[in-house]
Amino acid sequence: xxxxxxxxxxxxxxxxxxxxxxxxxxxxxxxxxxxxxxxxxxxxxxxxxxxxxxxxxxxxxxxxxxxxxxxxxxxxxxxxxxxxxxxxxxxxxxxxxxxxxxxxxxxxxxxxxxxxxxxxxxxxxxxxxxxxxxxxxxxxxxxxxxxxxxxxxxxxxxxxxxxxxxxxxxxxxxxxxxxxxxxxxxxxxxxxxxxxxxxxxxxxxxxxxxxxxxxxxxxxxxxxxxxxxxxxxxxxxxxxxxxxxxxxxxxxxxxxxxxxxxxxxxxxxxx
Amino acid sequence: xxxxxxxxxxxxxxxxxxxxxxxxxxxxxxxxxxxxxxxxxxxxxxxxxxxxxxxxxxxxxxxxxxxxxxxxxxxxxxxxxxxxxxxxxxxxxxxxxxxxxxxxxxxxxxxxxxxxxxxxxxxxxxxxxxxxxxxxxxxxxxxxxxxxxxxxxxxxxxxxxxxxxxxxxxxxxxxxxxxxxxxxxxxxxxxxxxxxxxxxxxxxxxxxxxxxxxxxxxxxxxxxxxxxxxxxxxxxxxxxxxxxxxxxxxxxxxxxxxxxxxxxxxxxxxxxxxxxxxxxxxxxxxxxxxxxxxxxxxxxxxxxxxxxxxxxxxxxxxxxxxxxxxxxxxxxxxxxxxxxxxxxxxxxxxxxxxxxxxxxxxxxxxxxxxxxxxxxxxxxxxxxxxxxxxxxxxxxxx
Amino acid sequence: xxxxxxxxxxxxxxxxxxxxxxxxxxxxxxxxxxxxxxxxxxxxxxxxxxxxxxxxxxxxxxxxxxxxxxxxxxxxxxxxxxxxxxxxxxxxxxxxxxxxxxxxxxxxxxxxxxxxxxxxxxxxxxxxxxxxxxxxxxxxxxxxxxxxxxxxxxxxxxxxxxxxxxxxxxxxxxxxxxxxxxxxxxxxxxxxxxxxxxxxxxxxxxxxxxxxxxxxxxxxxxxxxxxxxxxxxxxxxxxxxxxxxxxxxxxxxxxxxxxxxxxxxxxxxxxxxxxxxxxxxxxxxxxxxxxxxxx
Numbered sequence: 001x002x003x004x005x006x007x008x009x010x011x012x013x014x015x016x017x018x019x020x021x022x023x024x025x026x027x028x029x030x031x032x033x034x035x036x037x038x039x040x041x042x043x044x045x046x047x048x049x050x051x052x053x054x055x056x057x058x059x060x061x062x063x064x065x066x067x068x069x070x071x072x073x074x075x076x077x078x079x080x081x082x083x084x085x086x087x088x089x090x091x092x093x094x095x096x097x098x099x100x101x102x103x104x105x106x107x108x109x110x111x112x113x114x115x116x117x118x119x120x121x122x123x124x125x126x127x128x129x130x131x132x133x134x135x136x137x138x139x140x141x142x143x144x145x146x147x148x149x150x151x152x153x154x155x156x157x158x159x160x161x162x163x164x165x166x167x168x169x170x171x172x173x174x175x176x177x178x179x180x181x182x183x184x185x186x187x188x189x190x191x192x193x194x195x196x197x198x199x200x201x202x203x204x205x206x207x208x209x210x211x212x213x214x215x216x217x218x219x220x221x222x223x224x225x226x227x228x229x230x231x232x233x234x235x236x237x238x239x240x241x242x243x244x245x246x247x248x249x250x251x252x253x254x255x256x257x258x259x260x261x262x263x264x265x266x267x268x269x270x271x
Numbered sequence: 272x273x274x275x276x277x278x279x280x281x282x283x284x285x286x287x288x289x290x291x292x293x294x295x296x297x298x299x300x301x302x303x304x305x306x307x308x309x310x311x312x313x314x315x316x317x318x319x320x321x322x323x324x325x326x327x328x329x330x331x332x333x334x335x336x337x338x339x340x341x342x343x344x345x346x347x348x349x350x351x352x353x354x355x356x357x358x359x360x361x362x363x364x365x366x367x368x369x370x371x372x373x374x375x376x377x378x379x380x381x382x383x384x385x386x387x388x389x390x391x392x393x394x395x396x397x398x399x400x401x402x403x404x405x406x407x408x409x410x411x412x413x414x415x416x417x418x419x420x421x422x423x424x425x426x427x428x429x430x431x432x433x434x435x436x437x438x439x440x441x442x443x444x445x446x447x448x449x450x451x452x453x454x455x456x457x458x459x460x461x462x463x464x465x466x467x468x469x470x471x472x473x474x475x476x477x478x479x480x481x482x483x484x485x486x487x488x489x490x491x492x493x494x495x496x497x498x499x500x501x502x503x504x505x506x507x508x509x510x511x512x513x514x515x516x517x518x519x520x521x522x523x524x525x526x527x528x529x530x531x532x533x534x535x536x537x538x539x540x541x542x543x544x545x546x547x548x549x550x551x552x553x554x555x556x557x558x559x560x561x562x563x564x565x566x567x568x569x570x571x572x573x574x575x576x577x578x579x580x581x582x583x584x585x586x587x588x589x590x591x592x593x594x595x596x597x598x599x600x601x602x603x604x605x606x607x608x609x610x611x612x613x614x615x616x617x618x619x620x621x622x623x624x625x626x627x628x629x630x631x632x633x634x635x636x637x638x639x640x641x642x643x644x645x646x647x648x649x650x651x652x653x654x655x656x657x658x659x660x661x662x663x664x665x666x667x668x669x
Numbered sequence: 670x671x672x673x674x675x676x677x678x679x680x681x682x683x684x685x686x687x688x689x690x691x692x693x694x695x696x697x698x699x700x701x702x703x704x705x706x707x708x709x710x711x712x713x714x715x716x717x718x719x720x721x722x723x724x725x726x727x728x729x730x731x732x733x734x735x736x737x738x739x740x741x742x743x744x745x746x747x748x749x750x751x752x753x754x755x756x757x758x759x760x761x762x763x764x765x766x767x768x769x770x771x772x773x774x775x776x777x778x779x780x781x782x783x784x785x786x787x788x789x790x791x792x793x794x795x796x797x798x799x800x801x802x803x804x805x806x807x808x809x810x811x812x813x814x815x816x817x818x819x820x821x822x823x824x825x826x827x828x829x830x831x832x833x834x835x836x837x838x839x840x841x842x843x844x845x846x847x848x849x850x851x852x853x854x855x856x857x858x859x860x861x862x863x864x865x866x867x868x869x870x871x872x873x874x875x876x877x878x879x880x881x882x883x884x885x886x887x888x889x890x891x892x893x894x895x896x897x898x899x900x901x902x903x904x905x906x907x908x909x910x911x912x913x914x915x916x917x918x919x920x921x922x923x924x925x926x927x928x929x930x931x932x933x934x935x936x937x938x939x940x941x942x943x944x945x946x947x948x949x950x951x952x953x954x955x956x957x958x959x960x961x962x963x964x
Binding site (some may be wrong): 080105109119121125128129137185186257 | 312483485487488490491493495499500501502505509512538
Binding site for chain 2 (some may be wrong): 720761770773774780781784788900901935936938943944946949950
């Protein structure tokens, strides 16, 4: 688990602007590694030769303005899109282009930016689905064990009072918690959280941040995607900034805050 | 601490949702009992009490009609498994019915196979057809998949006409295939009991599948395939399972039907647009995504046109034709209009309307009482193609 | 649906004339379906029934009442359009947000219309004529009726194209097709737009029905093939795009003519469907469909 390469290139803010594209990662540079990831839609290059590595048990911030290619990168890494080029390694194994459900079963879970609950069933049943085995003939759900486990998970993320509500009855923050519970139910080692803070009130941001920190304490590695740095910088250990589909900067929250390129990309406004 | 409260809530909840045996189970069991007792009531007349008006005689003719309706109910359940549960609306389910029926009939007539052997082969071939259509179609979603299912039977039908020498063309195979176990018109009760036993068996199998974990995944796929993949379940695997299971059962219904005294291997019986449409009507009328509703709808759709035929004394020239396209031309029209009316009044299907009516009458407050099949009236239907629209317009989520 | 008698010899120009005539008819057939699918987001499976109704209105007015082919054509245009509008207001409007209900109700309606027509008019096809006489065009015998159908189809498609792209109502219509929410925000009433679309779709289908009937006669089940064709064309051409539908119609028309000319006329109708399936499997978003692009 050496992490020399990115440490070398991200020693200072000036180093990042100099040669962000030339760095190259290998399978053992982190728990999740993407090397020269590329995704094109027709003629449009959404992600351009983008590389990054996630270290074990860190909270990595994945930051970029709207349309910078965050979600696309995310979808490529989690198997929802097939990358046009590049390599993805997870826990040392190449997983490029593997379907999403296999990634999840390997321990890499995600939440959706636009929440995607199953509207036809209760909160606890939404979570229970994630506990169902990927097998055609399974009746474990009928024995009630999964429901109990699902209820515990709901409780873990703060939905104890909403077990039997329908997702449509939940407030915005509740839906986020549901997304988290559903992802946690797959028993992940790494959790990608897509834009958790969008549309949340300040107090809620704090509570979700606390939850994320607790999850890290329990051994989880987390990648948090956001276009807004304000809430994020206090939460994360390290950040990767993406703009126009390629890496703009990488480093500690402090370094990112002081990086001129980043300030320019955000028009100096959002820091 | 927290575990106690969590499990406590769950138990409390499940207690509340099973206050004794729900009335609908009792009603269902009674319905099956009545079906089982029908042959015993032979030659009884059920009517409105006015002599000569709407009198229904339970005779061999009626039992054979009901047999055909039971197979159609089976077929409707198979449609519901794939369309009502996973949301993959199949417009051409008649294909599987026809593949099962023609395979069995051809093996029986051309190669002397006993129906007891040829029927399983028909089922297997129908399942294979399910794989051939289903596996490539898995890459398609929503309306595109439905388009393939709409087009596939038309392609097959064209091939049937192209090779009329084998398939008998418009006239069908003549003479018709042998009867199953040799039960002819004279042993109508036996024909009927075979159908009823199979009907109950298939219903049990499908209820088991749809109420197991797989059923929960099916309905989740109907809601949001990506969400299913995001929790580590392979949607393709469950979709193909539903599709092939449905195809096999559709094939079984077709193969069994063709070996009843009423069944014939003509494509107007097995293959016409009417068959494809009727199965949808049946499942929707009964209630999509319930299995039981589809079964009831299937029997209703299979039986009502025949009853209209037999009860309306003015219309002479009874010709038993599966699917209601009988010589008394007007029955299917009336039937279609009744269906339109019912759809308009009870969009969630008859079964749900009855259950909800019953629950309202008994003052139950909980909204998700039909939760075993995961859906409230209308919403199942609404959502399936609500998803389509998103896909067609480009999912702005990604 | 190709008239097999006109297609024995096969000079390229002959084939081209056939393709033009058939494809323009198919474009007319598919347009109404496209419009409703594109704007309302629902599949109108009674589209074929509209075609049948158009043909039979023309038969009643033109042949039974003896008012002549063109009076029949005009009647088909008007009556089918009105019926389609009434159908929308009476049945569809209430459930237009539930596409599956719309599909199933229109499907049952289609069956009911077929059965009603078969009950009233029997199952023998009715002969329908517009113009007599034929002309030799580039080695291909073309009836005046076909020529007229080609011209009127082109005119109607062109008019619709201009309407949608340049008139205020047309732009409102396109806006509705792109985003119901957005259209509502700028004060477009989706219900009124939908009514216009259903009426237009019905009228166009009525005319298409008359032209189809002049080729093969008017019969109770004549709407089925056009429905499948429309569905195919829409998928090939991309959802809700008039230009795409015309392109899709030409693809299907070309394939059908080529099949009849060079392969086997008994496979008519089969080739386009096979190609459609192949296209769907290779390019699930349709030949000219939009590509998914991240916002």
